[in-house]
Amino acid sequence: MKTLLDKYRFLIARRISQISIMVLYIIANVYGINFLTGNLSSSLLVGIIPLSDPYAVLQMFVAGAVLSFDILLGAFLITIFYMTIGGRAFCSWVCPVNIITDLANYLRRKFGFNQIQKKQPASRNIRYWVIAISLVISFSMGIAAFEFISPISMVHRGIIFGLGFGWAAILVIFLFDLFVLKNGWCGHICPLGGAYSLIGKFSLIRVHHNAPNCTACMKCKEVCPESQVLHMVTKTSIPVLSGECTNCGRCIEVCDDDALNFSIKNFKKGEQNEVR
Amino acid sequence: MNTGKKSPISDRRRFLLNIARTTGLAILGGLTWSAYVSEVTATKLILRPPGALNEDDFLRTCIKCGMCVEACPFDTLKLARPGDNKPLGTPFFEPREIPCYMCPDIPCVPVCPTDALDIFSVQNDKKELDINKADMGVAVIDNNSCIAFWGIQCDACYRACPLLGEAISIEYTKNERTGKHAFMKPVVHADVCTGCGMCEKACVTEKAAIFVLPREVAEGKAGDYYIKGWDKNDEKRLENATSIETTTEISKKSAIDSLNSSMEDLY
Numbered sequence: 174m175k176t177l178l179d180k181y182r183f184l185i186a187r188r189i190s191q192i193s194i195m196v197l198y199i200i201a202n203v204y205g206i207n208f209l210t211g212n213l214s215s216s217l218l219v220g221i222i223p224l225s226d227p228y229a230v231l232q233m234f235v236a237g238a239v240l241s242f243d244i245l246l247g248a249f250l251i252t253i254f255y256m257t258i259g260g261r262a263f264c265s266w267v268c269p270v271n272i273i274t275d276l277a278n279y280l281r282r283k284f285g286f287n288q289i290q291k292k293q294p295a296s297r298n299i300r301y302w303v304i305a306i307s308l309v310i311s312f313s314m315g316i317a318a319f320e321f322i323s324p325i326s327m328v329h330r331g332i333i334f335g336l337g338f339g340w341a342a343i344l345v346i347f348l349f350d351l352f353v354l355k356n357g358w359c360g361h362i363c364p365l366g367g368a369y370s371l372i373g374k375f376s377l378i379r380v381h382h383n384a385p386n387c388t389a390c391m392k393c394k395e396v397c398p399e400s401q402v403l404h405m406v407t408k409t410s411i412p413v414l415s416g417e418c419t420n421c422g423r424c425i426e427v428c429d430d431d432a433l434n435f436s437i438k439n440f441k442k443g444e445q446n447e448v449r
Numbered sequence: 450m451n452t453g454k455k456s457p458i459s460d461r462r463r464f465l466l467n468i469a470r471t472t473g474l475a476i477l478g479g480l481t482w483s484a485y486v487s488e489v490t491a492t493k494l495i496l497r498p499p500g501a502l503n504e505d506d507f508l509r510t511c512i513k514c515g516m517c518v519e520a521c522p523f524d525t526l527k528l529a530r531p532g533d534n535k536p537l538g539t540p541f542f543e544p545r546e547i548p549c550y551m552c553p554d555i556p557c558v559p560v561c562p563t564d565a566l567d568i569f570s571v572q573n574d575k576k577e578l579d580i581n582k583a584d585m586g587v588a589v590i591d592n593n594s595c596i597a598f599w600g601i602q603c604d605a606c607y608r609a610c611p612l613l614g615e616a617i618s619i620e621y622t623k624n625e626r627t628g629k630h631a632f633m634k635p636v637v638h639a640d641v642c643t644g645c646g647m648c649e650k651a652c653v654t655e656k657a658a659i660f661v662l663p664r665e666v667a668e669g670k671a672g673d674y675y676i677k678g679w680d681k682n683d684e685k686r687l688e689n690a691t692s693i694e695t696t697t698e699i700s701k702k703s704a705i706d707s708l709n710s711s712m713e714d715l716y
Contacts, residue, residue, distance in 0.1 A: 202519050214538075215514035215562050223562055229512055233563070238510040243562040302471070306479045314486060315509050321486050321537050326513065330528060330538055334515050337530025 183422030190266045198333045213267070213329045214320070215247060223247035228304075228368035232317035235308050252372055260376035261369045264359060265398075265421035269332060270325050273343055274359045277350035278398065287355060287395075295354055297401065297417070300367030307364055319364055356398045359419075366419075374416030377438045380424060381412040386432035393424035393433060412438060492534065493666050495541045496644065498526055499549065499583035500558040500566040504665070510565035513538030517557040517566060523550050526557060542585075544646020544661050551580045551611050551645050581612065586644030586661040587668065588617070588637045595658035597634050600624050606635050606659045609651035616642040635659065639668065 178185075197209040198216070210217045215225040225247030234240055255263060265271055281287055303319075310318035320326060324342040331339035346358045359366055382405050389407045394400045402415040403424060425433045490508055498517050501507050517540050518526045525547045529535035542549060555578050558566045573579040588606075592598045610617045617635050624630040637659070646661040677683040 202515070205519075210519055210560075211514040211516050211562075215512045215516075217516065217560075217562070225512065225562065233509060233512065236509040238506070239564070241562065241564040244512065247562065302475055303478075306475055306482065310479060310483050310486065314483060315505065316486060316490060317509065317512075318482065318486055320513060321489060322482065326538055327531055330513065330515065331530065334518060334528045335530055338532035339530060342531065 180426055183426055187266050187421060188272070191269055191272060194267055195269060195329070195332050198329075202333055212326075212333050214326060215244065222250065224251055226365070227252045227372065228365050229317055229320055231368075232307060232311040232319060236311040236315050236317050238317075255369060255372050256375055258376055258378060260373035260378060260420045261366065261416060261418060262373070262378075262420045263369045264363075264366050265419040268325060268365075269328050270346065270363075271359065273328075273347050274350045274356065274398075277347050278356060280351055281355060282395070286351075290355065293355060295357075295361050297361055297399075299361050300364050300370070303362060303364040304367050323365070324358075325363070325365055360398055370416040372416070373420075374414075376420075378420060378435060379412040379414070379438050380418060380420070380422070381434055381436040382406055382410055383432050383434070384408060384410045386430045388430050388432075390429070392427040392429070396423045396427050398423075406432075412436065489534075490536050492536070493663060495535050495539075496544065496586050496646070496661060496663060498540050498542070498557050498566055499555060499580060499585055499643075500561075500568060500571045501585070502565055502567055504663070507565050508536060508539065510563050511539050512563050512565075514562060515540070516560040516562065520556040520560045522552065522556065523547055525549050542646070544649040545657055548646035548650040549583075549585060549644075550647070551583070551643070553580060554578060555580050555583075581643060583643045583645070584664065586646075586663050587639045587642045588644065588646070588648050588659050588661050589667050590635060590637060590659045594654055594656070595635070596654060598632065600626065600630060600632055602633055603653060604633060604635065605651045605653050606648035609647045611645060611647060612641055612643070617648060639664075 194209070198212055200206045201208065201210040207220055208218075210220075213226060214229055215223070217223055223243045223246050225244050227248040230240065230244055230248040233244075255261070259266075307319040310316075324346055327339040327342045331337065349357045350359075354361060382403075384405075384407065387407050391406075393406060394403050397403055398421065399415070399417045399419060402413050402418040405411050405413070420435075422435065425435065493504065495504075497504070497507060498521075502510060513528065515528050515538075518528055525542045526540045527542065529537055529539050529541060531537060535541055555571055558568050558571055558578075561568075568578075570584075571578060571580060571582045573582060595603075597603045604619055607613065607617045607619050615638065617637055620632075620634045620636045622632045622634065624632050644661045644664070649657045649660045652659050673686075676686055
């Protein structure tokens with residue numbers, strides 16, 4: 174039997190991570206304690222290391238902006254980090270919108286909406302289309318297109334610099350995810366999540382499935398915000414290889430049978446990424 | 450070929466319909482999105498931090514990180530929030546609230562990670578930072594509401610100007626109404642004015658009679674047709690000038706004939 178802490182260890186760690194990143198930005202803005210300045214679009218860590226949103230930089234490049242060295246280095250560092258280590262961890266460990274959509278998802282489960290709306294009417298590939306359209310608009314209008322409508326930026330900028338009518342964006346996403354489409358924003362539309370899915374495809378940290386332990390209770394699939402990535406559950410002992418997995422670790426927490434665990438991707442050929 | 454009404458829908462039809470639906474959604478979304486972006490970026494009435502690139506380049510280069518806002522010691526700069534009706538997330542200032550106080554070390558510019566605030570534009574010939582090179586806008590005076598133009602003595606804007614006597618000077622003229630007083634009218638010298646807005650902040654009228662506008666908005670343009678004949682450099686533009694002669698019905702007659710005919714030939 175797992176303790177309560179065991180049941181929520183990754184969730185608690187993620188909330189701490191998400192909130193403390195926001196707090197670091199806020200104390201830099203309000204009190205001038207410059208450990209992490211800027212916001213999630215672009216920041217400066219300990220006053221030296223630039224970090225930039227690679228998707229925003231890509232749009233700026235397509236829009237025809239002259240890119241500075243700092244911004245390229247920042248985007249490079251972030252890309253390398255998520256590509257080799259984090260996977261799509263930005264979405265579940267950093268992005269504040271995740272807290273809103275997780276709440277909507279939690280309420281959906283509590284109220285049993287998922288039983289009523291069983292069939293998901295939209296494709297999860299919409300996000301890649303949104304990326305494509307954003308790049309076309311960026312190119313034709315000479316402007317980083319998604320950055321002008323991004324509810325993610327509205328939220329983190331709102332938290333750090335003042336919200337304005339940004340609460341409306343929060344409400345829209347919340348209601349959309351709650352009533353219209355399960356995991357609607359983060360799992361279907363958000364092009365930033367799409368970009369990190371593409372970047373994180375090759376990362377080393379993966380959720381691994383151990384099929385012999387699995388009792389097919391399906392709790393993991395119910396709680397997973399990208400349940401399509403868990404297609405191997407009950408069947409084969411392979412790691413979750415899709416970049417769409419956000420490495421949130423919820424599936425590991427809810428599993429009572431130790432059939433899911435974080436592990437490093439195994440590159441030895443003979444073992445074919447099998448656990449143990 | 451005759452397919453019965455009840456025959457199953459072919460995979461090809463399903464596939465084509467899927468493509469059509471995706472295309473339709475993409476066009477719908479894309480055009481709405483473009484329309485929105487073009488609408489929010491259309492405003493020209495926005496004052497940018499010192500050293501900002503021209504508005505088009507600024508909009509495509511600024512990543513909206515807010516580091517200039519954090520660097521500003523006077524809380525002059527703000528990031529546009531939803532509801533401000535300005536390009537979302539970009540830095541701006543409103544001089545009547547808090548003007549730019551022209552820090553000599555210009556903390557807002559070097560922190561910009563994207564160079565949307567261009568440090569070279571606020572450097573003098575010796576490569577030293579020089580805030581007086583900044584060009585955030587230009588102050589404009591509304592003669593009707595400026596009380597100095599009524600004849601009431603006020604030089605608040607002149608005194609507030611960090612380039613006192615250079616960007617704003619006071620012009621003395623005779624007050625014909627009283628016959629014994631003088632007007633002391635402020636005059637903005639647009640080529641020197643940096644657009645810091647300290648005059649707008651200092652203005653004593655209910656709504657500022659002197660205010661900063663983006664240079665593009667405030668200034669006209671004479672164009673190529675007019676030459677300052679008294680200016681040697683401007684006169685040089687004539688050297689390579691070409692001319693185009695247009696011939697119309699009236700140019701067949703002499704100018705005097707044309708006048709004597711009561712301009713009949715015009716109709």
